[in-house]
Each structure stands twice: as structure tokens, then as C-alpha cells.
Amino acid sequence: MAILSLHDVTKSFGETSIIRGVSLDIQVGEKHAIIGPNGAGKSTLFHLISGRYNVSSGTIFFKGETIHNKAPYQIARLGLARSFQVTNIFPRMNVFENIRCALLWSNGYRYSFWHLLGREAKLNDKARAILDEIGLSDKAHFPATELAYAQQRALELGIAIAGGAEMILLDEPVAGMSHSEAENAVELIRRVTEGKTLVMVEHDMNIVFDVADRISVLVYGELIASDTPENIRNNPRVQEAYLGEVATDA
Amino acid sequence: MLKKLAPWIGFLATMIILPQLFSSILAISILNQMAIAIVFALAYNMLLGQGGMLSFGHAVYFGLGGFMAVHALVMIEFETVYFSVVLIPLIGGLFGLLAAIFIGSFSTRKAGTVFAMISLGIGELIAASSLIFADFFGGEAGVSGDRTFGPLFFGVDFAQDVEVYYLATFWVFVATVFMYLFTQTPAGRMANAVRDNPERAEFIGYSARKVRFISFCASGLFAGVAGGLFAMNYEFLTEENLNAATSGRVLLMAYIGGLGYFIGPIIGAVILTLMNSLLSNYTELWMLYLGVMFVLTVMFLPRGFAGFIMMHQMAWHHGKLKNLAVPYLITGLPALICLLSAVALIEMTHTQDEMLQYLGMSLNTASAFTWIMAVAITAGTAYGTRRSLGQLRIAWENANEPLTGDRE
Amino acid sequence: MLEVFIFATLNGLVTGLLLFMLASGLTLIFSMMGVLNFAHASFYMLGAYFAYSISSYLGFWTGLLVAPIVVGACGALVERYGLRHVHKHGHVAELVFTFGLAFLIEEIIQFLWGRDTKNYQQPDILDFPLFTLFGQEFSAYRGFMIFISVAIFIGLYYTLTRSRIGIIIQAAITHPHTVANLGHNVPMIFMGVFGVGSALAGLAGVIAGPVLTTFPGMAVVLGSIVFVIVVIGGLGSLAGAFVASLLIGLLQSYAIASDVGMPDLLDLLGVSFERSHPLNDLWTMTLPQIAPILPFLLLVLMLIFRPTGLLGKREE
Numbered sequence: 012m013a014i015l016s017l018h019d020v021t022k023s024f025g026e027t028s029i030i031r032g033v034s035l036d037i038q039v040g041e042k043h044a045i046i047g048p049n050g051a052g053k054s055t056l057f058h059l060i061s062g063r064y065n066v067s068s069g070t071i072f073f074k075g076e077t078i079h080n081k082a083p084y085q086i087a088r089l090g091l092a093r094s095f096q097v098t099n100i101f102p103r104m105n106v107f108e109n110i111r112c113a114l115l116w117s118n119g120y121r122y123s124f125w126h127l128l129g130r131e132a133k134l135n136d137k138a139r140a141i142l143d144e145i146g147l148s149d150k151a152h153f154p155a156t157e158l159a160y161a162q163q164r165a166l167e168l169g170i171a172i173a174g175g176a177e178m179i180l181l182d183e184p185v186a187g188m189s190h191s192e193a194e195n196a197v198e199l200i201r202r203v204t205e206g207k208t209l210v211m212v213e214h215d216m217n218i219v220f221d222v223a224d225r226i227s228v229l230v231y232g233e234l235i236a237s238d239t240p241e242n243i244r245n246n247p248r249v250q251e252a253y254l255g256e257v258a259t260d261a
Numbered sequence: 262m263l264k265k266l267a268p269w270i271g272f273l274a275t276m277i278i279l280p281q282l283f284s285s286i287l288a289i290s291i292l293n294q295m296a297i298a299i300v301f302a303l304a305y306n307m308l309l310g311q312g313g314m315l316s317f318g319h320a321v322y323f324g325l326g327g328f329m330a331v332h333a334l335v336m337i338e339f340e341t342v343y344f345s346v347v348l349i350p351l352i353g354g355l356f357g358l359l360a361a362i363f364i365g366s367f368s369t370r371k372a373g374t375v376f377a378m379i380s381l382g383i384g385e386l387i388a389a390s391s392l393i394f395a396d397f398f399g400g401e402a403g404v405s406g407d408r409t410f411g412p413l414f415f416g417v418d419f420a421q422d423v424e425v426y427y428l429a430t431f432w433v434f435v436a437t438v439f440m441y442l443f444t445q446t447p448a449g450r451m452a453n454a455v456r457d458n459p460e461r462a463e464f465i466g467y468s469a470r471k472v473r474f475i476s477f478c479a480s481g482l483f484a485g486v487a488g489g490l491f492a493m494n495y496e497f498l499t500e501e502n503l504n505a506a507t508s509g510r511v512l513l514m515a516y517i518g519g520l521g522y523f524i525g526p527i528i529g530a531v532i533l534t535l536m537n538s539l540l541s542n543y544t545e546l547w548m549l550y551l552g553v554m555f556v557l558t559v560m561f562l563p564r565g566f567a568g569f570i571m572m573h574q575m576a577w578h579h580g581k582l583k584n585l586a587v588p589y590l591i592t593g594l595p596a597l598i599c600l601l602s603a604v605a606l607i608e609m610t611h612t613q614d615e616m617l618q619y620l621g622m623s624l625n626t627a628s629a630f631t632w633i634m635a636v637a638i639t640a641g642t643a644y645g646t647r648r649s650l651g652q653l654r655i656a657w658e659n660a661n662e663p664l665t666g667d668r669e
Numbered sequence: 670m671l672e673v674f675i676f677a678t679l680n681g682l683v684t685g686l687l688l689f690m691l692a693s694g695l696t697l698i699f700s701m702m703g704v705l706n707f708a709h710a711s712f713y714m715l716g717a718y719f720a721y722s723i724s725s726y727l728g729f730w731t732g733l734l735v736a737p738i739v740v741g742a743c744g745a746l747v748e749r750y751g752l753r754h755v756h757k758h759g760h761v762a763e764l765v766f767t768f769g770l771a772f773l774i775e776e777i778i779q780f781l782w783g784r785d786t787k788n789y790q791q792p793d794i795l796d797f798p799l800f801t802l803f804g805q806e807f808s809a810y811r812g813f814m815i816f817i818s819v820a821i822f823i824g825l826y827y828t829l830t831r832s833r834i835g836i837i838i839q840a841a842i843t844h845p846h847t848v849a850n851l852g853h854n855v856p857m858i859f860m861g862v863f864g865v866g867s868a869l870a871g872l873a874g875v876i877a878g879p880v881l882t883t884f885p886g887m888a889v890v891l892g893s894i895v896f897v898i899v900v901i902g903g904l905g906s907l908a909g910a911f912v913a914s915l916l917i918g919l920l921q922s923y924a925i926a927s928d929v930g931m932p933d934l935l936d937l938l939g940v941s942f943e944r945s946h947p948l949n950d951l952w953t954m955t956l957p958q959i960a961p962i963l964p965f966l967l968l969v970l971m972l973i974f975r976p977t978g979l980l981g982k983r984e985e
Binding site for chain 2: 061062063082083084087088092093095099100101102103104108111112113115116117120121122123124125126127128129170173174
């Protein structure tokens with residue numbers, strides 16, 4: 012069953028066409044990677060799915076419901092979460108509070124002004140558990156801006172998964188990390204997205220081929236291939252447009 | 262547990278003791294003004310400091326709450342209704358809330374400049390309308406009432422200002438507690454989140470608009486309470502209490518005190534009330550000094566007085582605070598003298614008299630010597646302050662050095 | 670009836686053009702720095718006061734020439750040493766700074782010139798009626814105001830669209846980094862634009878002073894209306910500011926001149942209310958009475974239904 016379906020989605024900004032008729036189905040539990048050269052429109056595609064941009068035409072369905080042109084908060088509440096390429100945390104809160112805020116809606120707190128968060132034991136336990144999972148327990152009371160880069164990315168991931176979303180969109184999660192940091196990050200991603208659907212934009216081909224069940228290739232706003240890693244590797248169109256070097260040193 | 266409650270107990274105790282220490286009529290009047298200002302400034306900061314929404318028209322909720330409160334007083338007086346005047350601030354609060362619900366329904370869609378402009382427009386609109394709708398607002402003359410009617414409250418009829426002060430203390434304490442607790446709730450925390458990163462807040466499931474709306478309504482409620490306290494104290498409200506000047510004043514209070522700290526607006530309210538009531542007795546130019554202080558605060562102390570105090574947290578934590586005492590003195594003393602002599606110069610320029618009474622001295626404004634001295638002292642101490650900044654900076658860095666064993 | 674209409678139109682034109690002189694400077698500054706300068710009307714007031722002082726000794730025309738330059742210099746200094754410093758503390762800090770500045774300038778003016786209304790005179794040469802229509806005079810001074818306004822706008826338009834510096838400024842508004850990389854001194858450009866914008870406001874003060882009275886409250890009176898105009902016209906759009914200025918100027922002029930009110934409307938509908946009715950104030954409202962609040966009503970309506978204004982481009 013496809014948890015996410017895009018049908019002929021296009022997006023233009025004025026005269027400029029960024030996404031030109033993308034159709035894609037993502038299955039439940041799938042680990043899907045989207046690759047493509049810079050400027051192909053990968054982030055734009057994410058923005059369209061997560062509600063930051065409206066589509067110019069086409070439809071997007073999530074768990075059978077239309078989500079295109081809905082507000083981000085409506086989409087998030089349906090169980091779709093995302094992380095950002097440029098770290099997008101709550102700078103003036105500490106690490107613990109960042110995670111706790113991400114837990115609020117899915118734990119039923121809504122817009123309550125009568126619950127005192129300090130006394131909500133279950134909630135606070137959940138937040139600590141997540142901090143444990145992402146390895147930031149000892150940094151719980153640090154201001155979020157004082158973390159090292161890789162730790163901020165871990166927090167970024169933590170905020171995305173805290174709400175218990177069924178589908179996670181990760182936008183270049185290991186960008187800017189050293190090799191060992193990236194390894195740890197991938198390990199973390201694997202752990203926290205177990206049993207969930209993952210869609211990832213990534214440039215590092217080793218990670219992509221390692222993690223993904225299926226890969227889609229986006230070039231100039233068009234999906235030129237969507238297949239298993241092996242088939243993608245051997246696809247001549249993809250090799251021509253993008254993969255060139257990897258195919259030769261495989 | 263006691264450690265957490267200590268500041269609150271201290272707060273309440275201070276408020277209760279103050280009129281015993283300063284019992285003159287003037288002092289009580291000033292304390293009452295402070296109480297009103299504290300609630301108003303804290304309410305305003307729910308919007309600006311915690312919600313990130315800059316409003317230039319918050320006096321609307323203060324004023325509307327106040328007007329409703331005065332009308333309630335009139336109704337009690339003419340026995341249209343019968344309840345104790347101790348509930349008047351609550352009436353103000355409820356009406357402020359009503360107004361905020363109505364206006365917030367369309368004004369909280371966006372934050373930033375659009376919100377600021379809407380608030381300005383609404384503020385002007387309502388202030389101007391108040392002169393047209395003379396029935397509710399009393400036109401140019403305003404509306405007045407009498408707080409001594411209605412059932413007695415444990416034998417008190419609130420004829421005396423100090424009685425009003427103790428009533429105000431109760432409401433200030435209750436309001437402050439609730440405003441503080443709000444910051445610890447989901448609504449309060451998400452208000453902070455939306456302030457800092459509205460986009461991310463949406464992506465974790467919250468409508469930024471709705472979060473802002475709730476903060477807006479809460480802020481209107483407590484501003485209305487402040488208006489009700491004003492009505493109890495002065496028994497008289499005019500268009501002035503709705504206008505841009507009043508809105509501007511509360512912005513000043515919150516900003517000077519420090520937006521990012523809960524206690525900031527309290528500090529700002531106290532400072533501004535003191536300047537308003539005490540300083541104005543000594544010089545006509547106090548508003549000028551206020552303006553200068555405000556601009557300098559925005560430029561050099563963007564986190565306000567509370568921020569300035571909190572800057573020393575690390576040094577205090579390290580036990581190195583006393584190391585800063587002497588450096589502060591070395592810089593502070595010439596700076597203070599510079600300030601005082603600059604003020605003397607300004608006062609001398611402004612005064613019509615030949616002899617200016619300043620800080621216990623009699624300065625002869627006709628004498629060239631006085632002028633030369635004043636200019637020399639100002640210039641000299643300014644230079645001295647400048648030169649001493651270096652040693653202060655070094656001392657500051659030393660005091661804030663991370664200790665070994667701190668975080669990497 | 671016709672005479673009322675013609676004079677109302679002329680007066681509305683004078684006001685509208687004056688408002689545009691203020692709004693244009695504000696729009697330029699906003700486009701450039703993203704900050705709505707609360708102190709803009711204060712520079713207008715400074716212009717009037719400087720011109721008053723200068724003209725007391727050296728005549729109106731010297732004041733007309735010198736005062737805007739002095740005000741422009743003040744503006745440039747404010748940008749260089751004040752605004753630029755505050756910029757790093759964020760958007761809210763900038764707005765609050767300009768707000769504090771407006772307050773401070775008003776206090777400084779009262780300190781230097783006193784609180785009374787100043788007797789800032791029109792120049793004698795222009796003290797004659799330009800023409801008389803239906804028995805009412807239209808003074809030459811007002812004609813002069815229109816002339817100066819239009820001359821300035823034409824100059825502004827050509828400078829911005831045809832001259833080299835104008836093109837650089839337009840580019841710096843949207844792409845300051847690119848322009849800096851091309852070797853232009855962007856901070857200097859910012860300072861210049863702020864200075865010119867302030868000078869424009871000062872000029873408006875110089876010519877409006879004799880007509881709208883020179884007193885410490887003059888910034889407050891006009892200040893909020895100018896913001897309304899800039900927002901209604903669309904933040905960042907000069908054309909929008911132009912349209913909105915004329916719109917508001919004419920609207921207010923017509924409203925004040927007309928004699929229509931709620932009672933007329935109620936008569937038309939055949940409805941009447943008792944004097945003691947609680948909403949009596951509402952039913953007896955007249956158009957001249959609500960003329961001062963019309964701009965704000967428009968502002969609120971515009972912000973609700975079309976937050977980008979009539980012709981706005983810059984989205985926050």
C-alpha cells in the first residue's frame with residue numbers, strides 16, 4: 012500500500028518551472044532515497060510534500076488523504092514529519108525543551124494553558140527517552156545553539172521523530188559531517204526509523220546505496236528513474252545524467 | 262521546593278512591607294502606580310518578549326478594561342448591580358479579554374511588521390473612536406466613578422489609598438503568578454517556539470496563528486486587569502489611557518526592563534514609575550532623559566536591565582563576582598560623574614534662573630567659570646571612562662573564563 | 670456644490686502630495702533596510718523647525734534650501750551611528766530603536782525650541798491668491814506646495830530609473846551582497862538613501878510648516894497617517910505609496926467637506942432612533958466627524974483582506 016502518492020505534481024515560480032510533472036509512490040515501511048544534481052528540485056519537492064509550498068498542479072496523497080496545499084501543521088498532524096537541510100531548531104530553548112515541544116501535539120496537549128509541563132511525568136520521561144536514543148542525554152540542559160554541528164543535526168532528527176510520525180522526510184541529514192560523524196548519524200537514522208517510512212535526500216552515494224530500498228533520480232524537476240539501487244546503478248540515463256564516476260569505480 | 266518558592270514569598274513580603282516603610286501619601290500613590298505598571302508591563306511582555314509580537318496599540322485592552330471597570334463602579338454606586346469592588350480588576354480583565362478575542366481573531370494572522378502595523382491602526386482607531394462614542398468613553402471629559410460604594414469588604418470601603426494598595430497587591434500577586442505559570446504550559450512554551458521559529462513550530466503540529474491568538478488573548482486579559490486596577494486607584498479614565506502614548510510607555514517599560522526575562526518588565530515598571538513620579542519633581546526635562554535612556558538602552562543594553570544583571574550569572578556561578586567590583590568602580594565612578602555633570606550642563610542651558618539648585622549645590626548660570634567647569638568635568642570624565650574600559654574588559658573576560666571541568 | 674468639490678479636490682491634492690513626499694522617503698528606506706522608520710515624521714518636524722529658525726534670520730528661501738540638507742545630514746548620522754549598530758540585535762530592536770528615536774527627537778525639539786507653536790511664516794511673495802473661484806480663494810502658497818512636490822517627484826523618478834546611481838540603488842535594495850561584490854560601497858549607499866529619505870521628509874516639513882502649524886505635536890499628527898499610507902499602498906512600492914497618498918488625501922478632504930452623516934442614511938431608510946438609545950453616538954455620526962479615523966479604518970480593512978497592500982511586493 013502506498014503511503015505517499017504524488018500524481019503529476021508541478022511547481023512553478025512565475026515563469027520558472029522547478030518541478031515538471033513528478034509522479035511517485037512510496038510504500039509503507041520503505042526506505043526511499045531521492046538523488047539528483049544540485050538545483051534539480053529535491054528540496055522543493057520536500058517543501059511541496061510537507062506543505063511549505065502549494066503545488067501549481069497535480070495531487071499529493073498521504074495515507075489516502077489529500078495533503079497538497081494543506082498547511083504544514085495539518086500535514087504534520089497526519090503523521091508526516093521532516094527535518095531540514097539547514098538546522099532549524101528552537102535556538103532559545105535548551106535541548107530538552109526542544110524535544111519536549113516536539114512531543115506536545117502528538118501527546119494530546121493541544122493548546123493547553125492549564126497543564127504545567129514540569130509536572131507532566133510521562134511526557135518528561137518520553138523526552139528523556141528520545142534524548143537517550145539520539146545520544147544527547149548529557150546535553151539536556153544546554154542551550155540548543157551551543158551544540159556542536161553534528162549534535163545539532165542529531166537534535167534536528169530528534170525533533171522530527173519525536174512526534175511519532177509514520178513517515179519521516181530527511182533533507183540531507185549528514186551534510187557537512189566528517190566521515191565518522193556521518194557513520195554514527197546513519198546508524199542513528201537506521202535505528203530511529205525502524206518500522207517507519209523514510210524518504211531521504213542525500214548526496215553521499217555510499218550512504219544512499221547502503222540505506223535505501225529504492226532510489227528515485229530527479230533531474231531538472233523530472234523523475235528520470237525510480238528503482239532498486241542495483242537497477243539505478245546500471246541505468247544508462249542515470250549514469251549519463253548523474254552517476255558517471257560511481258559506476259566506473261564500483 | 263522552598264528554593265523555588267522563595268522569590269515569590271519575597272515578592273509578596275516586599276509588596277506587603279513597603280507601605281509600612283514608606284507611608285507618606287506620595288509614597289502610597291507611587292506604590293499604587295507601580296502595581297498597575299507591573300501588571301500592564303508583564304501582560305505586554307507576554308506578547309512581545311514571549312510571543313515575539315511587537316504591538317504599538319496595547320493600551321487598547323488596558324483602557325477598555327479600565328473604562329468597563331469605571332462603568333461597573335458607577336453601576337455599583339447607583340445600585341444597578343451589587344457586588345464588592347474587590348472584583349473590579351476582574352471585570353476589567355474580562356472585558357480586556359473580550360476585546361482581545363475580537364481583535365485577535367483577525368490581527369494575529371501574521372507576526373512581524375504586519376502585526377505591528379495592525380496594532381497601530383487599531384490603537385489609533387479605538388483612541389479616536391473614543392471621542393466619538395461619548396456614551397461609553399465620556400468624550401473629552403472621560404468617565405469617573407467612586408470606589409467607596411457597594412458592600413464592605415471585611416469592614417473596608419477603600420476610601421483610603423493604602424487600602425487600595427493592599428487590594429492591588431493581591432491582584433498583582435495573583436496576576437503575576439498566573440502569568441508566570443502560563444510560561445510553563447504548552448501554550449506558553451509553544452508561544453516561545455513560534456516566536457523563534459514559526460516554521461518549525463508548524464512542522465511539529467502547531468498552527469502558529471492559533472498559538473499567537475492564545476498569547477494575544479491572555480495578554481489582553483491581564484492588560485484589562487491592569488486597567489481595572491487603574492480604575493480603582495484613580496476612579497477616572499480618559500481617552501489618554503487608550504492612546505499611542507500609553508502604548509508607547511508600556512513598550513518602554515518592558516524593553517528597558519528586559520524582554521527576555523520574566524522579571525524584566527517588573528524592573529522596567531519600577532524604574533519608569535520612579536522616573537515618572539520622582540524625577541519629574543526635580544526637573545522639567547525628565548522626559549528628555551527618559552528618551553535618552555531608552556535609546557541608549559536599545560543600542561547598548563538590548564537585553565535590558567534584567568539582561569544586564571543576568572550577564573553576571575556565569576561570574577557569580579564561578580564565585581568570581583567580587584573580582585569585578587573594583588573594575589566596575591574604576592569605570593563606574595567617572596561615568597557617573599560624567600553623567601551628572603552632563604545633566605548639569607543641560608539643566609543650566611534650560612533654566613531661566615540665575616542660580617540653579619542642583620544636587621544640593623547652587624550653580625551660578627551667569628558665571629562663565631561654572632560653565633567652563635561643567636564642560637571640563639564632563640569632557641574629562643568621559644575621557645577617563647573611555648580609557649578605563651580596557652581594564653574592565655579584561656576583568657570581565659577573566660571572570661567569565663570557563664572553569665576546568667565545565668563543558669568542553 | 671461644485672465649488673465645494675473643486676476646493677476639496679485641490680486641498681486633497683495638496684495634502685496627498687505632501688503625504689507622498691513623506692511616504693516616498695519612508696518607502697525607500699523600508700525597501701532598503703526592511704525597517705519601518707518610526708522617526709521619519711520626526712525628521713519632517715525637524716525640517717519645519719530648522720526652516721523656522723533659519724528663515725527668522727535669513728528668510729524663507731534660504732530655509733527652504735538649507736533645512737532639508739541639515740535634516741538629511743542628521744538622518745545620515747542616525748543611520749551610521751545608530752541604526753547600523755542596532756541592526757545586529759534584530760528586527761524588533763530596529764523598530765523599537767526608531768520608535769525611541771521619534772520620542773527622543775520630540776523631546777529634543779521641545780528642549781531646544783520650547784513647547785509653544787512657532788510663528789513660521791509663509792514668504793511674502795507667495796502671500797496672494799492664485800485664483801478665485803466661486804468667491805473662494807486658492808492661495809499661491811498652496812500652488813507652490815503642489816509645484817515643489819511635483820518637481821521633486823519628477824526628479825526622484827528620473828534619478829531612480831535613469832541615472833547610474835539610481836540603478837545601483839535599485840539593485841542594492843534587493844541584492845545588497847551582489848552589489849557589494851561589484852565593488853560598490855553598500856553601507857555608504859544605505860547611509861545615503863537614509864539621508865535622502867530624511868531630507869525629503871525635512872523638505873515636506875519646510876513647506877508644510879507655515880500651513881499645518883509648527884508645533885511639537887506635528888510629527889504625531891502626520892506620522893501615523895504616513896504609516897497607514899505606506900501599508901495601504903503596499904510596503905515597498907513607490908507607485909502604491911503615490912496612489913495611497915492621493916487616495917487618503919482626497920478621501921479626508923471630501924469627508925471633511927461633505928455634510929453627510931448617519932442621520933441622512935437613516936432618513937433614507939425611514940428609520941429613526943430615540944436620543945436615549947445606547948448606540949446614539951453611532952446613529953448621529955457624521956462623515957466630517959469620522960474623517961480623522963477613516964485612514965485607520967482603511968488600514969485595518971486592508972491588512973485583513975489584502976495584507977500586501979494595493980501594489981505591494983516585499984513579503985516579510
